[in-house]
Amino acid sequence: MRRWFPSVQSPLWRVGGSWQGWRGTDAVTDDTFIISCRGKKDASRITLNFDRLDYFDYHENKSSLISKKKREGNPLKSLGMNKNSSMKERSSLLVFTDLDGTLLDHDSYSFEPALPALSELKEKCIPLIICSSKTRAEIEIIRQRLHNGHPFVSENGGAIFIPKGYFSHTFRYTREDSDYRIIEYGTSYSKIREVLKKMEGHSSGKIRGFGDFPIEEVAMLCDFSLDQARLAKMREYDEPFILKNIDALDKIQQIAENANLRVTRGGRFYHLLGENDKGKAVLRLRDIYEKKFKRIKTIALGNSQNDLKMLEVVDYPVLVQKPNGNYDPSVKCDNLILAPGIGPIGWNAAVLELLDDLL
Numbered sequence: 001m002r003r004w005f006p007s008v009q010s011p012l013w014r015v016g017g018s019w020q021g022w023r024g025t026d027a028v029t030d031d032t033f034i035i036s037c038r039g040k041k042d043a044s045r046i047t048l049n050f051d052r053l054d055y056f057d058y059h060e061n062k063s064s065l066i067s068k069k070k071r072e073g074n075p076l077k078s079l080g081m082n083k084n085s086s087m088k089e090r091s092s093l094l095v096f097t098d099l100d101g102t103l104l105d106h107d108s109y110s111f112e113p114a115l116p117a118l119s120e121l122k123e124k125c126i127p128l129i130i131c132s133s134k135t136r137a138e139i140e141i142i143r144q145r146l147h148n149g150h151p152f153v154s155e156n157g158g159a160i161f162i163p164k165g166y167f168s169h170t171f172r173y174t175r176e177d178s179d180y181r182i183i184e185y186g187t188s189y190s191k192i193r194e195v196l197k198k199m200e201g202h203s204s205g206k207i208r209g210f211g212d213f214p215i216e217e218v219a220m221l222c223d224f225s226l227d228q229a230r231l232a233k234m235r236e237y238d239e240p241f242i243l244k245n246i247d248a249l250d251k252i253q254q255i256a257e258n259a260n261l262r263v264t265r266g267g268r269f270y271h272l273l274g275e276n277d278k279g280k281a282v283l284r285l286r287d288i289y290e291k292k293f294k295r296i297k298t299i300a301l302g303n304s305q306n307d308l309k310m311l312e313v314v315d316y317p318v319l320v321q322k323p324n325g326n327y328d329p330s331v332k333c334d335n336l337i338l339a340p341g342i343g344p345i346g347w348n349a350a351v352l353e354l355l356d357d358l359l
C-alpha cells in the first residue's frame with residue numbers, strides 16, 4: 001500500500017507513472033481529475049477533488065481499495081488560507097526555508113522526502129515561507145507544486161512578495177503589481193551586472209555570471225530543463241557567478257564592497273548582490289505577522305553560507321547536511337540545530353521533531 005498526498009504532487013505524473021491497474025486520466029484541472037478503473041463497472045470513474053482530500057491510500061493491484069480522508073470544514077484551511085487567501089487566525093509559528101539543497105534535493109530538485117512534514121505544516125496551518133536565491137519566476141512554479149499561497153522571498157532577500165489580500169492589516173511596501181505587494185531591498189540587476197564586468201578585469205576574465213550564459217549553459221550547469229533555465233535567468237536583484245581563479249576572491253570582494261555590493265556563496269555558485277540578505281527579509285516578514293499575532297516563534301532551514309543571516313535571526317535555526325553528509329562549516333550560529341539527514345531528508349526529520357516539541 002502507498003500513501004499519496006495529492007495536494008503536493010502532480011496527479012498526472014503519479015497516476016501515469018505508477019498507478020498499476022488504473023487506466024489513464026482525463027478532465028484534469030488544477031484541483032480535480034477523474035480516473036478510470038479497469039474491469040469494475042460500478043466504480044469505473046472516480047472523481048478526486050484535491051480541495052477535499054488530505055491524502056488517500058491505494059493498493060496498486062486491487063482496483064477497489066482506495067481509502068480517502070475527507071477534510072473537515074473549509075478545505076482551504078489546510079493550506080493556511082481562507083477563501084480570500086488571507087492568513088489563518090491562529091498562526092503562531094512561521095517556517096522559513098531555503099530551497100536548493102535544503103527543501104529541494106541538490107541533484108534531483110525533489111521535495112518528496114519532505115512530504116510528511118509538509119503535510120503536517122498544512123494540517124496545522126503553519127505558514128511555510130520560501131526564502132531562496134531563486135528568482136520570482138522560479139519560486140512561483142515551486143509554490144504551485146507545493147500549493148503554497150504564502151509570501152515568499154526571492155534572490156537572497158532581494159524582495160518580499162506578499163500576495164494581495166493575504167494580510168488584512170496595512171504595512172509599508174515599495175510597489176505593487178496585479179498579484180503582490182512587493183517590498184524591495186535589492187540593488188537593481190543592471191547595476192550588479194556593471195560591477196561584475198569590472199570584476200572580470202581583475203580576475204583574468206575568469207568570472208562568468210548568469211547574464212553571460214546562454215540558456216543552454218545555465219541548463220547544463222544547474223541540471224535544469226531549458227524552461228527552468230529560462231526562469232532562472234529572469235533575475236532582478238542577484239547575479240550567480242562562477243569564479244575559476246579562486247585567488248582573485250579577495251580582490252573581487254573589495255570591488256564589490258566599493259560599489260556597496262557583496263559576494264556570498266550558495267550551493268553551486270557565488271552570488272553578487274546588494275546589501276539585502278535573507279535575514280533582513282525574515283525579520284521584516286516576522287514584524288508584519290506580529291502586527292496581528294504578537295509574539296511569533298520562527299524556524300528557518302538552510303544548507304549553506306547564504307542562509308546564515310536567516311538562521312541568525314530565528315528562534316530555531318536548522319542546518320541540513322550537504323550531499324556528502326557534512327554540514328557547511330561556514331554556518332555557525334547560536335542554538336544551531338543540525339538536522340539528521342541530507343537536504344529534504346534532514347528537513348523532514350527536523351520539522352517533524354520541532355513541531356512535536358513546540359505544539
Ligand SMILES: [Mg+2]
Pocket residue numbers: 098099100101102266267302303304
Ligand atoms: Mg541552498
